[in-house]
Amino acid sequence: MAVALEELRKQLREKFPQAHAALGETGRFSPTAVMPFSVATFPAGGISEVMPEGAGSSLGLLLAGLMGEPIQPVSLPEFILVDGGDGFDPASFTEAACSKLLWLRCNSALEMLRVGELFVKDGNVPFVLLDAASLPSGELQAVPASVWWRLRQLAERTACRLVVLTSFPLIPCSSLRLVLTANVSLEDFDSPRRDLLGRLAAHRERLRRAT
Amino acid sequence: MFAALHLPDLPVIAALRSSPALRQRPCAVMPVSQRPDDPKEKLPLLAVNAVARGTGIAAGWPLNRARVRCPGLELLPRQPVAEAALLAELIEQAESLTPDLEITAPDTLLLDLSRAGTGRVVQLADLFLPDADLHHALAATPDLARLAVLDDATRGEFNTPPDVAGLPLARLSAWNGASELMPLLGLWGLATVGDFQRLPRQALAERLGPVAGHWHDLVHGRVCRLLRLHRPPPSFFQSLALEEPLHLIEPLIFLLKKLLHTLSARLAARHLAAGELKLKLQLECGESLTRQLRLPEPLIEAGHLLRPLQTHLETVRLRSAVIGVELDATPTAPTTAQREWFGRQLSQPERWAETLAQAIALLGPERVGIPVPSASHRPDAFTLRPPPGSLVQTLPEPVSLLAIQPSTSVPLRRFRPPRPVSVAFDSHPQGPWPLALLSGPHPGEIVDRRGPFVASGHWWNPQARWQRQEWDVQVASRHLLRLVFLPPAGWQLDGIYA
Numbered sequence: 001m002a003v004a005l006e007e008l009r010k011q012l013r014e015k016f017p018q019a020h021a022a023l024g025e026t027g028r029f030s031p032t033a034v035m036p037f038s039v040a041t042f043p044a045g046g047i048s049e050v051m052p053e054g055a056g057s058s059l060g061l062l063l064a065g066l067m068g069e070p071i072q073p074v075s076l077p078e079f080i081l082v083d084g085g086d087g088f089d090p091a092s093f094t095e096a097a098c099s100k101l102l103w104l105r106c107n108s109a110l111e112m113l114r115v116g117e118l119f120v121k122d123g124n125v126p127f128v129l130l131d132a133a134s135l136p137s138g139e140l141q142a143v144p145a146s147v148w149w150r151l152r153q154l155a156e157r158t159a160c161r162l163v164v165l166t167s168f169p170l171i172p173c174s175s176l177r178l179v180l181t182a183n184v185s186l187e188d189f190d191s192p193r194r195d196l197l198g199r200l201a202a203h204r205e206r207l208r209r210a211t
Numbered sequence: 212m213f214a215a216l217h218l219p220d221l222p223v224i225a226a227l228r229s230s231p232a233l234r235q236r237p238c239a240v241m242p243v244s245q246r247p248d249d250p251k252e253k254l255p256l257l258a259v260n261a262v263a264r265g266t267g268i269a270a271g272w273p274l275n276r277a278r279v280r281c282p283g284l285e286l287l288p289r290q291p292v293a294e295a296a297l298l299a300e301l302i303e304q305a306e307s308l309t310p311d312l313e314i315t316a317p318d319t320l321l322l323d324l325s326r327a328g329t330g331r332v333v334q335l336a337d338l339f340l341p342d343a344d345l346h347h348a349l350a351a352t353p354d355l356a357r358l359a360v361l362d363d364a365t366r367g368e369f370n371t372p373p374d375v376a377g378l379p380l381a382r383l384s385a386w387n388g389a390s391e392l393m394p395l396l397g398l399w400g401l402a403t404v405g406d407f408q409r410l411p412r413q414a415l416a417e418r419l420g421p422v423a424g425h426w427h428d429l430v431h432g433r434v435c436r437l438l439r440l441h442r443p444p445p446s447f448f449q450s451l452a453l454e455e456p457l458h459l460i461e462p463l464i465f466l467l468k469k470l471l472h473t474l475s476a477r478l479a480a481r482h483l484a485a486g487e488l489k490l491k492l493q494l495e496c497g498e499s500l501t502r503q504l505r506l507p508e509p510l511i512e513a514g515h516l517l518r519p520l521q522t523h524l525e526t527v528r529l530r531s532a533v534i535g536v537e538l539d540a541t542p543t544a545p546t547t548a549q550r551e552w553f554g555r556q557l558s559q560p561e562r563w564a565e566t567l568a569q570a571i572a573l574l575g576p577e578r579v580g581i582p583v584p585s586a587s588h589r590p591d592a593f594t595l596r597p598p599p600g601s602l603v604q605t606l607p608e609p610v611s612l613l614a615i616q617p618s619t620s621v622p623l624r625r626f627r628p629p630r631p632v633s634v635a636f637d638s639h640p641q642g643p644w645p646l647a648l649l650s651g652p653h654p655g656e657i658v659d660r661r662g663p664f665v666a667s668g669h670w671w672n673p674q675a676r677w678q679r680q681e682w683d684v685q686v687a688s689r690h691l692l693r694l695v696f697l698p699p700a701g702w703q704l705d706g707i708y709a
Contacts, residue, residue, distance in 0.1 A: 057691060057708040060622030076557065076599060077581060089706060090582035090593040092622035098582045102598050104570060105578040115570050122566040124557045133709065134624060184621055184708070186659045186685050193620040 037065035037197070039079075039127055045156040046175030047148065048163045052133075058180035058200060059133055059165050064093065065197045066129075073099035079127040080104065080119045084112035085134025109139045113147055116162070120151060123158030130164045137168060145172045169205075177205040212369075213353040213438075214322040214335055215360035216305055217346045218297070220270075221318040223258040224343045225293035234342070237263035238285045239270075239277065257289065261344075301345075302441065304338045313353070313438035316385065319360070321353045323438055336367065352435045358382055358404070372432045376405030383407075386429070388422040395419065404430055445481060447474055447540040456495050456532030463492075463533060464521055470538045471513040471520075478542060484509030485516060486543035493535030500529065507560040507600040509543050518565050526572040563600045588666045589677065590695075590705060591625060619683070623693060625706040634694070634702040642680055643696055651704055655687040663696070681705070 042048040052058040066079065078100045081088060086105045090098050102125070106112040109132065116130045132140055152173045155162045164171055181201045188196055218224070222240040227233060242257045255271045266281040277284055298317060305312050308331045311323040324332055335347045348359035349369040359365035362378050380401050384393055401407055408430050416424030428434045449470050457463050467490075478484055486509050492500045504523060510516050557563045571579050580595030632651035636643040642663055647656045662682035669675040680696040691708035 052709065054689065057621045059709055060624055064622050086627045087624040087706070088582070089591070089623040089625045090584045091591070092617045092619070093584065094616065095584055098584060101581070103580065103582050103595070104574060106574065111574065115573060118566050118569055118573075122559075122562055124559055124563040124566070184691065186661050186683055186691065189619045189621055189661060189683060191620055193617075196620050 037062070037068075039066075039161065041176075041178075042127075042161040042163050043175045044126065044159045044161050046162070047152050047155060047171055047173060048161070048176040048178065049169070049171050049174040050163060050165050050178045050180060051167060051169065053179050053181045057184045057196075058182040059131075060092070061182050061184075061193075061197055061200050062165075062180055063088075063129075064097075064193060065200065067093060067097040067100050069094065069193075070096040070100065072096055077102040077125060079129055080125050082106060082112050082116045082119070082128065082130045083134075084109060084130065084132045087131070087134040109135050109143055113143065113151070117151060117154060120154045120158060120160045120162055123160055126158060126160045128160055128162050130162065132170070133165045133167050140166070140170055149173050178202045179205050212324045212332070212349060212351060213356045214308075214324050214332070214347055214349050215315075215353075215356035216301065216320040216322065216335075216338070217348075217360040218301055218318045218340065218343055219346065220258045220260055221297055221343075222289055222294055223260045223287065225297045226287035226290045227260065227342070228293055228297075229290060230287065231342075233285050233287070234260070235262065236285055237266055237268075237281050237283055238287055239263055239268075239274075240287050240289050241274065243289060297340075297343075300340055304340065304345075307338075308334060311438060312441055314441050315353075315357060319357060321357060321438055323353075324349075350432070352429070352432045353438060354386075354429045354434070354436070355432050357385075358430070361385075372408065372430060375430065376403065376408055378404045380404060380407060383426065383430075386426060388426070392419060392423055392426065445477075445483075445542060447477055447485075447542060448537070449473060449539075450535065450537040452493075452535045453533065456534050458532045460524055463524065463536070464517070466536055467520055467538070468513065468517055470536065471516045474538065474540055475511055475513040475516065478511050478540070481542070482545070483542040484511045484545035485540040487541035488516065488520065489537075489539040489541075490520060491537040492529070492533050493537070494529060494531045495534050496531040498530065500527070502527075507557075507564040509545050510561060511545060515561050518561065519568060522565050522568040522572070526568075557600055560600050567598060567600065587668070589668055590666075590679070591627070619708075621691070621708045623706040624709045626704055629695070629703040629705050631701070631703050632694075634696075645682060645684060645694055645696075645702075648684075648686060648692075648694075648704075653686050653688060653690045653692060653704075653707070657684045658687055659685040683708070 050059070050062060063081075073096045079102075081101045082104045084106050086107060088103055088105075090103075104115050104119075106115060112130055112132065112135070116128060119125065119128050148171045151162060154160070164174070169177065179202065181203075182196070182199060184196060184199075223238055226240050227238060237260065239256045239259045241254055253273050253275065255273055256268070256277055258270050259268055259277075263281060263284060268277040268280050268284070272280075274286075294317065298314070301320060302312070302314070305320050305322055309322050309324055309327050311326075313321045315321050332349065335349075338345055338347070346360055346366045348356050348366050350356035350359055351371070355370060355372065355375060358375055358378065359370040361382050364377060365374055380393075380396060380403055382404065383389060396407065407427070410427065412424055412427045415427055425434070451466060451470065453466075457466075474485065486506060488504045488506065490502050490504070494500065502523060504519055506516075506519065567579065577595065579598070581598055583594045583596050585592035585594060630651055633649040634643075634645050635647040635649055636645045638644070645657055645660065648654045660682050661684075663680040664682075665680050667676075667678040669677060678698055680698075682694045682696075683691065684694045685691050693705040693708070695703050695705050697703065
């Protein structure tokens with residue numbers, strides 16, 4: 001009976017991958033290695049935490065992968081980048097790729113959280129990236145846990161995918177924690193970006209839950 | 212009963228308003244040539260004044276022929292703005308008799324007097340425009356009235372089909388289909404409207420088609436069409452002068468809510484929506500604050516209209532109390548289109564606009580937008596485009612002549628502002644050669660480097676001139692950094708490849 005049920009679930013997952021995206025990220029079905037450039041990787045209605053492993057350029061490459069290489073500029077932004085440390089560099093991307101994001105330049109964790117909350121609550125663009133990787137760790141650790149829980153509740157209400165880029169484990173209520181690895185050296189600077197994206201590896205970190 | 216009002220020579224009357232000294236001289240207005248290579252001498256005159264007509268020339272004459280007959284003819288440039296103003300005066304005169312009128316031609320109005328009393332009909336003769344001869348004619352149908360007003364013999368009185376029989380056939384030239392029918396009728400030897408009236412309708416329609424049959428009905432007064440009524444654009448302006456000055460935002464919002472409820476009701480009654488709101492606050496110090504808010508989509512509900520106003524007012528600091536409020540709306544058709552199935556759209560545009568306004572209030576307009584990389588080698592050069600759906604006026608999108616490509620495959624994470632660092636370096640003929648970072652966020656020995664990449668710009672401007680040498684370096688901790696040497700002796704970190 002259990003085998004049949006598992007088989008049925010597998011068939012449904014293959015037929016309707018979008019509908020099972022959120023379920024997959026809870027860790028019940030999906031393997032450890034994931035594809036980080038698909039929006040469906042990040043659960044809707046939850047917070048995903050993405051961290052780099054080591055000193056690679058993984059977060060920048062993740063952003064490049066999410067933005068893609070469109071030929072024409074898009075009319076509506078596809079995701080919101082709440083840039084906590086104001087570190088995004090438009091010159092590192094094409095104009096068409098930049099048209100996919102709405103950039104909000106913040107100077108502190110407080111600003112980032114307030115603006116992020118506005119757009120999570122809005123729900124018109126249900127994919128919000130909070131870039132906290134450039135912020136000082138002391139400032140981030142001073143953020144009370146209740147703020148993240150509140151953001152998670154808002155994301156649940158609007159089915160928003162909230163992705164937080166950090167340099168260390170930060171969020172107590174994240175639904176997914178991805179660790180990115182990119183072995184990039186100076187020799188790779190002349191390689192096509194597509195090749196570098198192919199080398200970006202992501203693996204899911206086990207979340208410890210209070211019971 | 213219908214009346215026609217006609218202002219002959221309207222272009223020349225309008226042109227003479229700016230040159231009144233020429234009124235006693237023969238004057239003419241030329242049409243604007245569609246092709247610049249047309250010889251001006253061959254163009255027909257658009258309109259002439261009464262003095263010029265007295266010399267024997269008329270509208271439609273070629274200029275060279277008119278100059279032979281009237282050597283002192285003054286040519287005036289056409290004044291479209293003055294012509295529109297003159298037509299507006301004519302409409303104002305006509306509206307004193309009836310609101311039901313049609314602008315049939317730029318110099319002719321048709322008035323429906325079927326619901327007006329006899330007194331109104333008598334007042335037709337009293338209509339007056341300064342420096343212009345205003346003609347009128349009455350008839351049972353609008354087309355007969357329009358025909359009658361064009362000729363001296365039928366002006367100023369009520370006309371029946373036999374009354375217009377004596378008019379020259381050329382008076383029908385303004386009707387639809389005249390370009391095909393008039394030459395044929397001329398070949399048949401018809402000279403007057405009466406000649407046309409006497410033709411058998413059935414045979415005429417069989418020979419020349421339904422348009423000729425329709426003309427026959429018109430000249431016999433058998434067709435009474437509906438007028439295409441002219442309605443002035445509605446005004447939604449409201450103003451409120453306050454007895455007590457307002458110091459707080461809450462009472463101001465309360466007043467705005469009241470104005471918006473009225474506005475919403477008036478819009479709904481006309482099946483319209485507001486596309487733009489214009490708010491003017493009169494301040495006690497004598498100044499005023501005017502804001503124009505473009506709404507993300509046409510709105511009708513007072514609550515929806517209030518939200519962007521409230522969000523905007525929360526960001527405004529006034530120099531003194533408010534003593535008057537003016538609110539105006541630009542009406543537009545409400546959105547009735549179905550949402551697109553395959554294209555991305557905002558699910559709640561009014562909420563999106565409000566969220567953007569709040570983010571802009573929090574961060575400032577220069578920190579919210581869609582980034583556009585600049586076609587420049589100047590470091591950190593970019594512009595921010597206002598996002599779609601925001602309340603601020605969106606500038607037209609810049610047209611990029613070149614597809615700007617990123618300089619490296621690895622995205623940079625910038626330090627804003629750049630962080631000054633101390634660098635141990637070796638002197639080389641082409642410039643300093645960095646060996647180690649002695650300070651900054653990632654100090655250590657430089658184990659690998661790319662560069663230098665020399666860049667400079669604005670050398671012609673001493674204030675804006677810049678020059679730099681860039682290296683991509685890898686330090687012992689494996690971090691990849693962008694290191695910059697600013698001559699003569701400055702070092703800084705522009706960012707990290709993270």
